[in-house]
Amino acid sequence: RSDMARGSRSKKTCPTYMIKLSQMRYLHRAAALTQKAIPLVAQPDIQVPNDFEEEFHKHHIPINLFQKMLLGIGSAAVCITDPTRPEMIACMGEATGDLGMKYMLNQMENSTEGSEILRKRPRINSNTVNLEKLKAYPEGTLGKIYTDFLKINNVTPDSRGPVNFVEDIHLAYVMQRYREVHDLVHTILQMPTNMIG
Numbered sequence: 001r002s003d004m005a006r007g008s009r010s011k012k013t014c015p016t017y018m019i020k021l022s023q024m025r026y027l028h029r030a031a032a033l034t035q036k037a038i039p040l041v042a043q044p045d046i047q048v049p050n051d052f053e054e055e056f057h058k059h060h061i062p063i064n065l066f067q068k069m070l071l072g073i074g075s076a077a078v079c080i081t082d083p084t085r086p087e088m089i090a091c092m093g094e095a096t097g098d099l100g101m102k103y104m105l106n107q108m109e110n111s112t113e114g115s116e117i118l119r120k121r122p123r124i125n126s127n128t129v130n131l132e133k134l135k136a137y138p139e140g141t142l143g144k145i146y147t148d149f150l151k152i153n154n155v156t157p158d159s160r161g162p163v164n165f166v167e168d169i170h171l172a173y174v175m176q177r178y179r180e181v182h183d184l185v186h187t188i189l190q191m192p193t194n195m196i197g
Contacts, residue, residue, distance in 0.1 A: 059162040124180035
């Protein structure tokens with residue numbers, strides 16, 4: 001009996017068990033937030049000028065393969081020594097993330113929602129998101145939790161910089177979208193802004 005009790009205790013203090021329990025808690029919260037967000041999705045589309053193509057040409061910096069390799073190695077070295085440099089993390093993602101971006105693009109093209117996003121190229125920034133309205137939403141809603149997250153972490157929807165070093169405009173949009181939904185992912189999954197999060 002004492003062995004069984006010991007086994008039961010060790011299971012509850014086992015790191016793997018704790019991680020799984022934590023993941024289940026986050027998934028449960030994410031499901032609840034998603035249910036609350038569904039009525040917002042049903043609202044009519046807000047027509048916002050699509051400026052991504054213009055922004056892409058404005059900020060795009062053409063580089064060759066050798067330069068891309070140097071950027072990838074250099075930005076990775078800086079990220080390891082100082083992980084608080086978001087511009088270096090962004091640079092490393094652009095220089096080394098071709099396979100990841102192509103995978104995400106393929107996944108989006110093969111889903112109805114993803115295809116619509118690629119066609120409309122919606123943006124998440126201060127021109128498209130009314131943060132003051134979201135702040136007034138009730139506690140527990142996605143909009144309120146999102147604005148609380150932005151305030152706590154001292155960021156805005158404009159904190160994510162434009163894509164510079166991706167040659168293909170479709171892949172560049174995927175990377176831009178990935179950056180702009182980044183804080184929403186943290187919000188929905190209640191992930192802290194540390195290495196584990």
